[in-house]
Each structure stands twice: as C-alpha cells, then as structure tokens.
Amino acid sequence: MSRPVVVQVAGLAREYRHGKFPVTALNGVDLTVSKGEVVGIVGPSGSGKTTLLNLIGGLDRPTRGSVAVDGVDLGRLDDGGLADYRLRKVGFIFQFYNLIPALTALENVELPMSLAGVPKLERAERARALLKTVGLEGRSGHTPEELSGGEQQRVAVARALSNDPSVILGDEPTGDLDSKSAEALMGLIASLRDARQATFILVTHDPIVVARCDRSYSVRDGKIIRQIAKGEGDKLADNQRSMMDGLY
Numbered sequence: 001m002s003r004p005v006v007v008q009v010a011g012l013a014r015e016y017r018h019g020k021f022p023v024t025a026l027n028g029v030d031l032t033v034s035k036g037e038v039v040g041i042v043g044p045s046g047s048g049k050t051t052l053l054n055l056i057g058g059l060d061r062p063t064r065g066s067v068a069v070d071g072v073d074l075g076r077l078d079d080g081g082l083a084d085y086r087l088r089k090v091g092f093i094f095q096f097y098n099l100i101p102a103l104t105a106l107e108n109v110e111l112p113m114s115l116a117g118v119p120k121l122e123r124a125e126r127a128r129a130l131l132k133t134v135g136l137e138g139r140s141g142h143t144p145e146e147l148s149g150g151e152q153q154r155v156a157v158a159r160a161l162s163n164d165p166s167v168i169l170g171d172e173p174t175g176d177l178d179s180k181s182a183e184a185l186m187g188l189i190a191s192l193r194d195a196r197q198a199t200f201i202l203v204t205h206d207p208i209v210v211a212r213c214d215r216s217y218s219v220r221d222g223k224i225i226r227q228i229a230k231g232e233g234d235k236l237a238d239n240q241r242s243m244m245d246g247l248y
Contacts, residue, residue, distance in 0.1 A: 006166050006199045007033040007056060011065035013222075014051050025051040027222035028065070033167070036197035038189060040204055040216030040228075048222040049203045050171060056201065057090050057169050058082040070166050087116055091160030091168040095175040097152040099144040105131060105155045106140040112162045123162075130158040134188060150181035157188060161198070170202040174209055186212040 009031040016023045026048045033039050041049045054060040055067055058074055067074045069089055077085060092098075099108045106127050113123035131137050134154040144152050153173065160168045174182035190212060192198040202209055210216045216228040 003034040003036055005032055006035050006037075006070060007031065007201065008068040009052075009056065009065070010068075012052070012055060012062050012067065013064040014048075014055060014060065015063045024222050026055070026062075029219075029222070029224055031217070031224065033199060033201060035199055036193055037215070038193050038200045038202065038213045040202050040210050040213035041219055042204060042210060042216055042228065043219035047219045049219045051222075052219070053169050053171055053201065053203050056167070057092065058085045087112065088163050089166045091163070091165040093153070093156050093160050093168060093170040093173045095172040097144065097149075097156045097176075099152055099155060099159075101144055104141050104143055105136060105147065105158075108144070108155055109158045109162055112159060116163050118163075127158070127162065130161055131155070133161075133192075134158045148181075149177055150184060153177060153181070153185055154188065157185070157192075161192070161196075167199045167201060170200060170204075172204060172206075173202060174204065174206045179208060182206060182208045 009029055012026055012029040012031075013024070014026040016025060029048075029052060031039075031052075041052060043049045051060070055062055055074075056069070058077070062075070069085070072085075074082065074085065100111065103111065106124070109127040109130055110123045113126065118126070128137065128140060131140050134157055136151060136154055136158070139147060139151060144155070147155065153176075157168075174185055177185060186209060189198075189200055189202075193200065202213065204210065210228060215230075217224045218226050218228055
C-alpha cells in the first residue's frame, strides 16, 4: 500500500539579482516525499540545497514552479498564511540548535505551542512527553548551556515535533556534532520515523546522515543530478568512522 505524499515539488526554480546580473539558485527541481520517509539532500556550498529547504519551509517564494505540502500549494498562501504554515506544518532543526538561552529545555519545546495558542497545561504535558521521547526527561529544567551539543540537538528535535508538523526540515543537523552524537541523532530520527511516521528532509554534508536516510539526492548547480545509491552512503560513513578511529 502506497504512503500518502507529504511534499510535492515540481519544476521549482529560484533566481536572485546580484547587481545587474541574475543568479540561478534552483533550476527546475522535482521531488516527491511520502509520509514516514527520511530524505537527504547533498551538495557543495552554493549548489541550491539550502534554497530548496527554504522554499519547502515557506521561508522564501519560488520564481517558477510549485511546492505543495499535504496537498496545499504554498504559492497560494499570503504572508499570513505562510507564517501559519511555518508554525503548524513545518518543524525546523538547525546546525547550531537555535535554542533560546534563557529558557529551559521544557520551555524551549513549549515555545512553538505557545505561539500556536495551545493551553498552558496541555503544552507543558506535551513538552514533557516529547522530551521523554528524545531521552531527556531528566533534563527538562536545564538551560542550553547546561546541556551537551547532542542533548541540545535532541531538544531541538523535540521542539520541531511540538506542533505535530507534516514535515521536519534539517539544515546540517549534525554539522556541530561529533560522530558519536551524529550517529545517536540519526538513530533518534529513524526511531521517530518508525514510531510516529515522522517525515524528514535533511540537507547535509555528513556521510553518517546519508547512510541513515531512506534515500538521498545529489544537488549541483541548482539541479538534482542523481539519486545516491544506498551503499554509497554506507561506504562513506564506514570510511569516516575508520578515519576517526585512527585519530585516537
């Protein structure tokens, strides 16, 4: 039985102006992501992968083409509609966590629910449950500076899940983590996919991430140039582990 499509990208293009000259960041990208998939986007700096993430996340608007999430064409939404979409339909995970330093882990997870108007008792209960899901129920009262990098990123994952989004977008989610923490984070993402049918799109340079994605695509010059074979990611991740082992 086929799974429902969550993200449908068709003919997506984004152009910018650099002085008098046009710059093409994306040039005709097609991508379909189904519920409960973890999809990786790989490419060098300037290839267009972050632009693609921003367009799916409703942070930018395309020059041409379309993005639909849960069947809703983002191009038909006004600015207020996009803001509501970002709050309720998308979860974001960033390389440097982007937690609020003055808030506890629990309060950071509660924040998107507060913005969405979830009652105080309900959001506190849901935030505690999410912290338990990511293995941090004992750290709910700690501020970000009292947590390790891996723990902060787990809080960020819990926060991304807080409004039960249709898709979670990760921009280099392991970029500030050591390989052990990166492996643990990807294990968590895989468990969320399996247990909750959570859907992830992850921009990455990390072979550990590529190895754990259901499928990954290589992006260059604003286009998806090929799908990365599953074995390629596994081999790259094994090579990275061997290199790290050799340093100690």
